[in-house]
Amino acid sequence: MKLKQLSVFLENRPGQVKVPCKALADAGVNILAMSLADTEQFGILRFIVKDPAKARDVLAKAGCVVKETEVLAVEVDDRPGGLLRLLEVFEKANMTIEYMYAFNANRPGGKAALAFRFDDPEIAVKALQGAGINAIAPIEL
Amino acid sequence: MEQTQTCQPSGSATRFNPESAPDYVPLKQLRALQLHRLQAIVGRAYERVELYRKRLDALGLKPQDLRKLADIAKLPFTVKTDLRDTYPYGMFASPLEEIVRLHASSGTTGKPIVVAYTKVDLDVWSSVMMRTLSACGLHRGDIIQNAYGYGLFTGGLGAHYGAEALGATVIPISGGNTDRQIMVLKDFGVTAICCTPSYFVHLVEKALEMGVNMKTLPLRAGIFGAEPWTEAMRRYVQEHTNIKAYDIYGLSEIIGPGVASECECQAGLHIFEDHFYPEIIDPQSGAVLPDGQEGELVLTTLSKQAMPMLRYRTRDITSLDTEACACGRTIRRIKRIARRSDDMFIIRGVNVFPSQVETALMNVEGTVPHYQIVLTREQGLDKMEVRVEVTPELFSDKVGAMETLAKKIGHSIFNITGIHVQVTLVEPRSIPRSEGKAKRVLDQRKM
Numbered sequence: 001m002k003l004k005q006l007s008v009f010l011e012n013r014p015g016q017v018k019v020p021c022k023a024l025a026d027a028g029v030n031i032l033a034m035s036l037a038d039t040e041q042f043g044i045l046r047f048i049v050k051d052p053a054k055a056r057d058v059l060a061k062a063g064c065v066v067k068e069t070e071v072l073a074v075e076v077d078d079r080p081g082g083l084l085r086l087l088e089v090f091e092k093a094n095m096t097i098e099y100m101y102a103f104n105a106n107r108p109g110g111k112a113a114l115a116f117r118f119d120d121p122e123i124a125v126k127a128l129q130g131a132g133i134n135a136i137a138p139i140e141l
Numbered sequence: 142m143e144q145t146q147t148c149q150p151s152g153s154a155t156r157f158n159p160e161s162a163p164d165y166v167p168l169k170q171l172r173a174l175q176l177h178r179l180q181a182i183v184g185r186a187y188e189r190v191e192l193y194r195k196r197l198d199a200l201g202l203k204p205q206d207l208r209k210l211a212d213i214a215k216l217p218f219t220v221k222t223d224l225r226d227t228y229p230y231g232m233f234a235s236p237l238e239e240i241v242r243l244h245a246s247s248g249t250t251g252k253p254i255v256v257a258y259t260k261v262d263l264d265v266w267s268s269v270m271m272r273t274l275s276a277c278g279l280h281r282g283d284i285i286q287n288a289y290g291y292g293l294f295t296g297g298l299g300a301h302y303g304a305e306a307l308g309a310t311v312i313p314i315s316g317g318n319t320d321r322q323i324m325v326l327k328d329f330g331v332t333a334i335c336c337t338p339s340y341f342v343h344l345v346e347k348a349l350e351m352g353v354n355m356k357t358l359p360l361r362a363g364i365f366g367a368e369p370w371t372e373a374m375r376r377y378v379q380e381h382t383n384i385k386a387y388d389i390y391g392l393s394e395i396i397g398p399g400v401a402s403e404c405e406c407q408a409g410l411h412i413f414e415d416h417f418y419p420e421i422i423d424p425q426s427g428a429v430l431p432d433g434q435e436g437e438l439v440l441t442t443l444s445k446q447a448m449p450m451l452r453y454r455t456r457d458i459t460s461l462d463t464e465a466c467a468c469g470r471t472i473r474r475i476k477r478i479a480r481r482s483d484d485m486f487i488i489r490g491v492n493v494f495p496s497q498v499e500t501a502l503m504n505v506e507g508t509v510p511h512y513q514i515v516l517t518r519e520q521g522l523d524k525m526e527v528r529v530e531v532t533p534e535l536f537s538d539k540v541g542a543m544e545t546l547a548k549k550i551g552h553s554i555f556n557i558t559g560i561h562v563q564v565t566l567v568e569p570r571s572i573p574r575s576e577g578k579a580k581r582v583l584d585q586r587k588m
């Protein structure tokens with residue numbers, strides 16, 4: 001399923017990651033999946049929460065630059081090779097994954113969940129469905 | 142059909158203010174007045190100020206040698222350090238009993254410079270500021286929020302007296318306290334605001350954050366001065382609000398605000414040359430340049446009693462436009478001042494102006510983000526870093542896109558200045574905001 005991901009711009013300075021995390025903690029917002037992209041000069045913190053609208057508000061109030069983007073969240077079997085099937089579909093469809101990261105472990109039903117960022121998530125959904133993978137199945141958050 | 146751009150003042154703005162009559166005086170009459178005043182002021186300066194007397198004597202010049210306006214070029218220049226060297230009262234041409242006001246400009250190093258006004262000087266100041274506001278389309282009935290700083294800085298009181306003389310309603314809010322500024326803008330039915338352009342950009346941003354849409358307010362004019370700003374900033378301001386953004390010009394050494402102002406045409410600033418005589422010189426050789434050519438603006442006060450300035454070098458780079466303006470004013474115009482020879486910094490032997498960096502940012506991003514130039518020296522090598530605040534419009538969740546942005550800005554700055562710079566993307570509001578003049582350059586080089 002398509003989910004709204006939030007990203008926050010961070011400078012490379014000690015204590016910077018704390019700012020958005022503390023804002024979310026104070027507002028009682030739990031982070032379900034996250035990734036931190038680092039470069040020499042700055043970082044981009046991306047994450048998924050249950051209520052992105054509220055989180056966005058909280059972060060903006062804390063002075064963060066926030067961006068909302070759609071990512072594709074798909075469940076796979078939590079075993080060696082579980083991810084591989086998806087990657088093969090994307091490769092066949094000649095799609096570039098901008099970046100990806102995993103949800104928290106210990107999901108029900110022996111599943112793992114991943115978030116993928118594509119330029120056009122709709123094409124990825126179609127490619128997965130063409131391969132018989134249910135890409136619009138809701139994911140428990 | 143081809144559209145020619147003409148100046149079409151809105152109905153209310155064309156109201157003629159009789160006090161603005163000197164703006165429209167026939168040129169022959171104006172030149173005669175200028176010569177008459179020049180001869181008088183040089184005489185006064187020579188008799189009463191030691192520095193001028195010594196300098197004229199050294200050249201074998203007497204005030205009587207000024208027979209035509211062009212003879213002004215015979216006079217020596219006055220520079221800012223002259224005011225420092227004679228600190229505090231050495232340049233006064235009136236006894237303290239006749240001086241009713243002192244202002245001081247914040248010096249960047251050491252002592253400030255002190256400027257003085259007699260009662261007559263204050264009246265002239267009010268009238269040129271009134272003519273300024275009038276040229277910006279303001280009149281009785283306007284509600285003017287004056288957010289220039291009140292105090293030793295000439296901006297606040299200069300605009301204040303001009304607005305009162307105009308008969309407008311003045312809100313003397315002074316600078317700072319942004320939340321309150323926005324509340325007053327919203328609640329008091331303010332139609333015009335006076336402040337530095339960079340502070341107004343800050344107000345626009347803050348209003349957006351507070352959920353106040355400036356376009357819904359009756360605010361229709363911004364009177365912006367005290368620092369150089371660009372057409373890019375004007376576009377930004379005029380797009381985000383319903384105001385017409387006017388550029389005004391002045392400096393404490395001459396009188397304060399009220400030396401020159403744009404009119405409805407927003408095509409150069411009319412200089413109130415019945416009081417302030419302009420010349421453009423080559424900043425290197427000091428030679429007077431022909432009209433239209435770009436150089437440093439030199440001003441002579443034609444009527445200032447307490448502190449006459451003879452050929453004062455402003456360090457501002459502009460040119461004189463003698464073309465008739467569509468507004469009908471006969472007084473000449475100076476081109477908008479985008480840079481000061483003071484603002485210029487030299488890095489690895491190359492002259493760079495902050496306005497060039499601003500243009501480069503504008504070319505890439507289409508807006509004017511907050512930025513700061515930081516100069517450092519590492520192992521004898523000058524380095525220039527440009528810090529740019531990331532706005533929600535610029536921010537992308539993709540690392541590649543952000544790196545491309547920084548690279549593009551770097552290229553754009555290189556294309557304009559020829560200097561390779563390090564571009565650092567920083568968090569919003571991490572660059573200090575000024576409530577007066579924006580500090581664009583942080584020079585941390587140890588010479």
